[in-house]
Amino acid sequence: MSNTKRQDMKSSAEYVEQHLQTLEKTDITEMLYYSQEQAFSPEELAKVVNEQRLIELLAQSDAFLSSVNAAIEDFDK
Known part of the structure; x- marks a missing residue:
């Protein structure tokens, strides 16, 4: 391997x-910020x-989930 390629790899x-x-620093900063909420x-x-x-x-989401469950059951048949 040439010297230039090694330098590129090192860089x-x-x-x-x-x-x-x-x-990592960003994660720590965010944790500190959110821990102060x-x-x-x-x-x-x-x-x-x-x-x-x-x-x-919540009622709409329950209705949606019920229709999805029914569709999945129909698909299995």
Whole structure:
């Protein structure tokens, strides 16, 4: 292997190592950021969440899952 090719490989390996270290630092920063989040109280959630709309969405998702299950059962037959 030529000397230039070895240097290119070393540069590539160094670049990968540097990139992985950057990702690791990003993960640590994100963990620190998210660990400082505070939970909402039930009162705060009640102000933000539209309970009626949430119930409607849950009903729609249940209906969708039921239709998928029925389609899968029909497919098996």
